[in-house]
Amino acid sequence: MRLFRRRSADPTVDGTPPDPRTPWPDQPVPSDADAAAVTFWERWFELLPQVSAALGDREPHRVEHDLCELVEALHPRLHFSLERGRTAVYALVVSGQEDPELRPFTDAWKAAAPPDDAIWEYHDSVPPVPDPAGVTVNLGEHRISLGDVRVVAQVDGDVVDVAVYHPALVELDEAARTTMTFLPLDATLGERLAAERLRRVETAQAEPAGTISLGELRDLVRGLNERPGETVGGSG
Template sequence: MTSSGAQQVPEPDPGSGDPTEFWSWWAEEGAGACEAAIESRSFEAVTDEINARVHAVDPRLVWELGPGREARHVLVVTSEGDAGARAVARRWLRAAPAPSATWEYADARQAEVDVDAMVLKVGETEVDFAAVRVVAERVGNHVDVVVHHPAMASLPEQARNTVAFLALDATLGENDCETWVGAVEVALAPPVGATLLAALREVVAEVRDDSVDEHGTPVWVLLRGEVDGAPIMAAAQVPLAGSWAPQLDTHVAVAVPYRRATEQGLPDPGTLESLRALEDHLGERLGDSARLVAHETSSGTRTLHFYADSTTPAAAVLQAAVTGWDQGRVTVAAQPDPAWHAVRHLRT
């Protein structure tokens, strides 16, 4: 049984973003009340209270109760695809109590164990996920998907798209869907080579396994190109997506000039070694508060793309840590960017 608090709140007041009061309420009465509601299959007594508690953290968040993977129940509080609220949901999760035999917690919807058993009602139309068919094509480090169901042709366009994305979320889980799925297309006729919905998991798992190491750390890819006739070198982590690390919601661009360069404007070997040493130095100073996710080098400047947790002084730490660079003045510019738009041109 699932209960959702996804209804819109008219002209919501901004939430505090602080989950402390939520978790205090949860420990004192919320967990027990929700467990009783699940057992009685009656959610009227808790729905308004949970809505108020979740929206006090952030009005963009929604919640669900459902069966857990390890515990009996799971409480999910998610931004529901709103990039601006992902960091708040992740901080809510980080403040959660340790999982127990009764409760576990998540900041994104989980994949359904038996996705083919799900039936979605859209108006008067029932969409059974067992009849959904997909074509999945790997493109670089993501998967483009075509989705078909016989009922698609009778639904308006917005409803078709909603069905497609709900089917993908249910199959992969919200985080994997946002991280690894690229273009999504709805097909009104059965596409050639279509497979069952659950088969998509294998394709995404293959891409994920190729993109992270045994510790779950993203691998890096090298990129080359030209800008206004000048060669440019770049490197970026895979995946380069805000859903991979939602708490890192602020883009910090560190522009490092260098004077010792090749004829093409790229760093000479000695400068390249110095740039790598600077990157290591900045990473050590930052700890877990920020991460270097990409860099671009051309025409005498290397731009380091960091993403930082806006609740930490990471940007100030970077500003202080670059003062020793001896090949020109380093500039540091920070701006909110929870969707990681500043590096989308480097995604593969």
């Protein structure tokens, strides 16, 4: 279950996506990140009964508008999602997509967050899923199992260049293909580790030789300090 922030003003008149760094019209950037974070959490607890009811009814769209406004007030370029939690029932993720200009706002948001409990946990970047091989992504008419994603990874010091392959990628349009190139990596590594350790990311149109699974990629990236400067492949 995931509810991503949607921006009704995203496409321009000719259908070209806008610069994601451009704030929404008439939406000011708060001058005090700490104060904005405190306001966020006050409003969050006011909304929480409605959020809980919508999630309990499996109708998260009922609170999407309110949550969009809440996150935009913290900073208009932040994104959010509601997820299944790793240890709690639900997780609220507020992410700046590793933009350094947004880090003060996500840092303040996380610092002011309440402690995780049995119902809610809070993340300032998209966390990895426990087992990416068990995830299936519904993308239009396509159901894409991340268990079928294969990766070629080349390590260069403390960063990795990767090429991502899935047999369904050739059937997707360019935007969907880009999504399905990066989504498996974020799901496997988490947004922050992927941003820190992945340098060049490419889409492979045909399956390359010497690929590894997403689980093997996770082990590789987490163990970079022990395995510098090599190309890694295998049957997975």
